[in-house]
Amino acid sequence: MIDLTSPDPTSPVLAIDIGGTKLAAALVEPGGRVAVYDRVDTPQAPGLDADGLWRTLESLLDKLVADAGSPRLAGVGVGCGGPMTWPAAEVSPLNIPAWQGFPLRERLRARYAGLPVRIHNDAICVAVGEHWRGAGRGRGNVLGMVVSTGVGGGLILDGRLVDGASGNAGHIGHVVVDPDGPPCKCGGRGCLEAVARGPGLVAWAQEQGWRPGRRDVTGVELAADARRGHPVAIAAMRRAGRAIGIAIASATHLCDLEVAAIGGGLSQAGALLFDPLEEAFRTHARMEFARQVQVVPAALGQTAGLIGAAALVFAADRYWSAD
Amino acid sequence: MIDLTSPDPTSPVLAIDIGGTKLAAALVEPGGRVAVYDRVDTPQAPGLDADGLWRTLESLLDKLVADAGSPRLAGVGVGCGGPMTWPAAEVSPLNIPAWQGFPLRERLRARYAGLPVRIHNDAICVAVGEHWRGAGRGRGNVLGMVVSTGVGGGLILDGRLVDGASGNAGHIGHVVVDPDGPPCKCGGRGCLEAVARGPGLVAWAQEQGWRPGRRDVTGVELAADARRGHPVAIAAMRRAGRAIGIAIASATHLCDLEVAAIGGGLSQAGALLFDPLEEAFRTHARMEFARQVQVVPAALGQTAGLIGAAALVFAADRYWSAD
Structure with missing residues (x-):
């Protein structure tokens, strides 16, 4: 007898990644493989309203699932730019003006009735993906970072994703690396x-x-120009690397990490970023336990966030503490 | 029929606090009340060997338990100065030269056969005590700090004590607050x-x-002189307060805290410490979720570490993840 209430153990998760540049979706298999993938540019027309953007997302999802032969789904996992309420996921992505307080989880639950729908910050999904199937696999204490237009992250400690008081744990971008440094968009310094x-x-x-x-x-x-040898671009990578290294040293001392995995566009600078980063990290992370930490490039590339979003469903014991 | 393997639900925990200044012990009731308490100065004679110190501790414990009428115990909980291996607790407290790699857990297990014996860093025990019965009670995400001869702490996130890779999570004292600042004993800056x-x-x-x-x-x-109005002492409190505020802002952004509770000798400076601390914290903790955090004095005073050590036994689901 077929139990219609529990999905086939081979059912994929519909994984969604929502950012200011693109809307991406994939069917991710239980093992973490991305079976099918599609994306569209995020519509940014000035007059675009919330429902117009929602319809663009719906079309992307419908096409993806139909092209794959409409398999039964294990659930829906989403990484979305912050801020958002969590876990209710009324989302207000900084780079998507059309969605301010948009009830994304409610909409997806109505559309995929009976399936688990789980939404988290996009950088947290990248960190989860890197822990589940990437550079942090098999380790209990991992900081996953995205260094791009912003700097975000997620924190896995004692084998579990840390949510914090409001789902905002992992904001490594707002660790203070220079108390008298440049003003930050958050209002700090x-x-x-x-x-x-x-x-x-x-x-x-x-x-x-x-x-x-x-x-x-x-x-x-800028990273590309650094690789071509432009001295100012190289100095910029050094500046970024040093700041990242200091922040990871602080995070390591506070959280007793094993791995810090760094992804995002800037990480493409390679050694020009990672060498000064490692140097600053080694200068400041001097407690014996902190010297064990490995600072590594992220392993999964552009699909890390989708794989992490799928893990919110497939590995809920480690990555999903909410209802 | 009496089940001799499980302790009476009213049995106390024998709680022990081991530091460079004093050895303290107490019987702590299941509700967290300190029923009896005793302490001795930590022997620091130059020729003192590891077993000599151990015998001093044994005498303290035997007298305490005998004076209380030798009740059946629920277990033994210990906060000890670091570093130590964890959870095996071969301890090498910085301020106790006689114990270097001393097998404290093994010795206590042999002495209290059949009882759980749980040992953690002394600052972590203070944080656990403040979470269990003090300033962080009822909150899920709490940083407990001790600002004294050193600066230590412990981290409770998503309702559980975070241990990290090697039991060292909570080392807020080595969060970087000024990358070009004074050299630290850890080798960093x-x-x-x-x-x-x-x-x-x-x-x-x-x-x-x-x-x-x-x-x-x-x-x-110094704190006392600040209260008396000495301008340099006041400036020193401001300097400390600012640094603590910056570190808590970083911790808050990374971990999404609700409460930071600050104890230790320096916290006796009161507003002279807490006002500049709060000012620096509010300057740097600007994300909306971070502005909700309460920075408060610790509530339990000198017995916080003993109460936390007892909680390692009484509330193991939250505070003890090891064997």
């Missing part, structure tokens, strides 16, 4: 994100005389 | 402890012209 976020680094490099070939450059172009 | 530990503050104040009446002064005398 000298946060890691204020120093190391892509746009902040680009602005700093331009002040120092870096002249990129075009407008709208990001940290990715 | 600009750690909270390097700035805010009592001896560091005393040295700083003396450089600034503070002339205490006697030698061997500590942060407690």
Whole structure:
């Protein structure tokens, strides 16, 4: 007899990654493999309303599931840009003005009735993905970081995702690395994100005389110019690396980590970022237990967040503490 | 029929607090009340060997238990100065040269055969005590701190004590508050402890012209002079408060706390410490979720560590993850 209430053990999770640049979706298998994947640019038309964006997402999801032969699903897992209420997931992504307090979990629950629908911050999903199937696999205490337009992260301690009081644990971007440093968008000063976020680094490099070939450059172009040997771009990577290393040293002492895994566009600078990062980390992480920590590049690339979103369903014992 | 294998539900825990200044012990009731208490100065004779110190501890414990009428015990809980291996608790307290790699848990297990014997860092026990029965009671996400000769702490997240990879989570004293700041005993630079530990503050104040009446002064005398209005002592409290506030802001962003509870000798400075602390915290903790955090004095005083040590036995579901 078939038990219709529990999904086939081979059922995939519908995983969704919602950011200011793209909406991505995938069917992720129980082992963590991305079976099918699709994405669209996030619509950013000035007049776009919340429901217009929702319909774009619905079309993406319907096409993905139909193309895969409409399999039975194990659940829906979502990583979405913050902030959001959690776990209710009324989302207000910083880079998606059309959604302010948008009831994403409620909408998805209505659409996928009877299935678990679990939503977390996108950087937390990346950290979960890296812990479940990436650079932190098999370790109990892992910080996963994304260094990109912003600096985010997630924290797995004693084998479990830490949510904190409001689902916001993991905000490594707002660890203070220089108390008298540059102002941060959060209203504070000298946060890691204020120093190391892509746009902040680009602005700093331009002040120092870096002249990129075009407008709208990001940290990715800056990292590329560093690889080509541009001295200001190299100095910018050193500046970012040092700040990241200090923040990871603080996090390590506070949380007794085993692995810090770093992803996001800036990590493409490779050794130009990781060498000064490692140097700053080793300078400040001097307690014996802290010297054991490995600082490594993230392993999963662009699909880390989708794989982590799937893990909210597949490995709820470790990654999902809410209802 | 009496089940001899499980203790009477009213049985107390034998709680022990081992530091460089004193050895303290108590019988703590299941509700957290300290029923009987005793202490001796920690012997520091230059020729003292490990077994000599152990015998001093044994005498303290035997007298305490005998004076209380030798009740059946629920277990033995210990807070001990670090570092130590954990959970095996071969202890090497910084301020107890006679014990280097001393097998404290093994000795106590042999002496109290059949009873659970659980040992953790002394600052972690203070944090556990403050969470179980003190300033963090009823909250899920609490940082407990001790600001004294050193700066230590413990971290309760999602309702459970965080141990980390090696039982060292909670080392807030080595969160970096000033990357170019004073060298720290750990080998790093600009750690909270390097700035805010009592001896560091005393040295700083003396450089600034503070002339205490006697030698061997500590942060407690400095705090007392601050209360009397000495401007350098007040500036020292401000310096410590600012550093503590920055470290708590970083911890809050990383861990999404609800309460930070601060104990230890320096906290006796009251508003002279807590006002600049609060100001620095509010300057740097600007994310909306971080602004909810309450920074408060610890509630339990000198017995916090004993009460926390007892909680390792009485509330193992929250505070004891090891064997």
